[in-house]
Amino acid sequence: MSIHQNNIFSNTLHQYVHVNVILPEPMGDHKQVKTQFVRGNHRLPTLWLLHGLSGDAMSWLRNTNIEHYASELGLAVVMPETQRGFYTNIKDGPQYWDFLTKELVERMRFIFPLSDNPSENFLMGTSMGGYAVLKWGLSVPQKFNSIVAFSPVADLIDWRDHHHDLMPDFSFVFHDLNIEEAPLNINALLKQLDPADNQLKVFMSTGTTDFLRDMDLKFKIKFEQKLSDRFTWDEQSGGHNWTLWNSELPVAMNWLKQNM
Numbered sequence: 001m002s003i004h005q006n007n008i009f010s011n012t013l014h015q016y017v018h019v020n021v022i023l024p025e026p027m028g029d030h031k032q033v034k035t036q037f038v039r040g041n042h043r044l045p046t047l048w049l050l051h052g053l054s055g056d057a058m059s060w061l062r063n064t065n066i067e068h069y070a071s072e073l074g075l076a077v078v079m080p081e082t083q084r085g086f087y088t089n090i091k092d093g094p095q096y097w098d099f100l101t102k103e104l105v106e107r108m109r110f111i112f113p114l115s116d117n118p119s120e121n122f123l124m125g126t127s128m129g130g131y132a133v134l135k136w137g138l139s140v141p142q143k144f145n146s147i148v149a150f151s152p153v154a155d156l157i158d159w160r161d162h163h164h165d166l167m168p169d170f171s172f173v174f175h176d177l178n179i180e181e182a183p184l185n186i187n188a189l190l191k192q193l194d195p196a197d198n199q200l201k202v203f204m205s206t207g208t209t210d211f212l213r214d215m216d217l218k219f220k221i222k223f224e225q226k227l228s229d230r231f232t233w234d235e236q237s238g239g240h241n242w243t244l245w246n247s248e249l250p251v252a253m254n255w256l257k258q259n260m
Contacts, residue, residue: 001025001071003061008107012099018057019104021112022070022077043113044076045120045260048105048136050087050129053167057081063242069253073260075122078108084169086153087132088184091176101136119199122256124148126245127212131156131186134202138189139182141198146259148203148252150245151210154186154219163211186219190226201230203255205248207238 004021024044047070051059057079060066070077085096108114115121121144123133130152137147153159156179160170167173174184182188193200202223206216223231234251238244 001067010099010103012103013094018081019108020057020061020079021108022067023112024071024074024076043115045074046076046078046114047122047124049077049079050125050132051079051081052127052129053084064246064249066249069250073253073257076112076114080104086128086173088173088177090173118143119145122146124252126150127240128153134186135183135189137200138186138193141193141200144200146201146203146256148256150248151206151212151240152204152216153212155215156184158215187222190222193226195227195230201259202227203232203234203252205234205252207236207240207244209239211240
């Protein structure tokens with residue numbers, strides 16, 4: 001595998017942005033590994049991997065074994081950095097959503113051999129990033145195979161009302177934005193989703209002592225009702241931290257493998 005640390009100028013954000021990319025490559029005896037060097041017009045299946053509120057482009061590399069699992073599956077992994085903006089277009093501020101869903105995707109596919117086939121594109125994120133991958137995948141379900149959300153902030157209203165101490169900048173990010181309606185509201189997006197119009201699958205996991213557990217359990221029921229057997233819930237003991245997410249990662253990656 002190879003790790004590419006990119007520092008690109010974003011024309012959307014008007015600043016330089018860090019984006020880390022993992023490309024799967026053979027290691028050791030090439031006869032014993034499935035991953036081969038990319039040649040010709042071959043394009044790699046891609047995992048778009050998003051960080052949480054206090055994270056950055058290094059979070060997943062620093063805290064998990066994502067390199068190992070990505071190499072096993074032959075997945076490219078794209079890890080952008082968007083600070084504390086909840087991957088949202090902020091009024092009179094950074095347009096994080098446009099950067100993520102438009103500019104980043106186009107730039108990364110221009111620089112690296114990444115597939116644009118919906119069946120080979122996957123989303124994963126934790127906490128704030130979990131919210132973002134749910135929002136992204138449910139907004140354009142025809143563009144992705146699967147979503148993996150670890151401990152997602154699934155309800156912005158609940159987050160605003162009960163966890164203001166964790167995000168005193170909430171009013172700055174969501175100023176004049178309607179968090180009760182799509183595309184910001186996960187519940188509204190889920191109601192709009194027509195499962196017959198796509199093959200989107202969702203994996204969600206929240207620890208037994210996670211402070212977002214009650215919020216996410218409500219959405220577990222909603223996803224089960226909407227997606228039936230295309231929704232998977234996994235549960236382990238633990239809280240809102242990398243100890244739990246690193247433990248859940250191999251479970252989620254095996255689930256992705258089954259959907260590739």
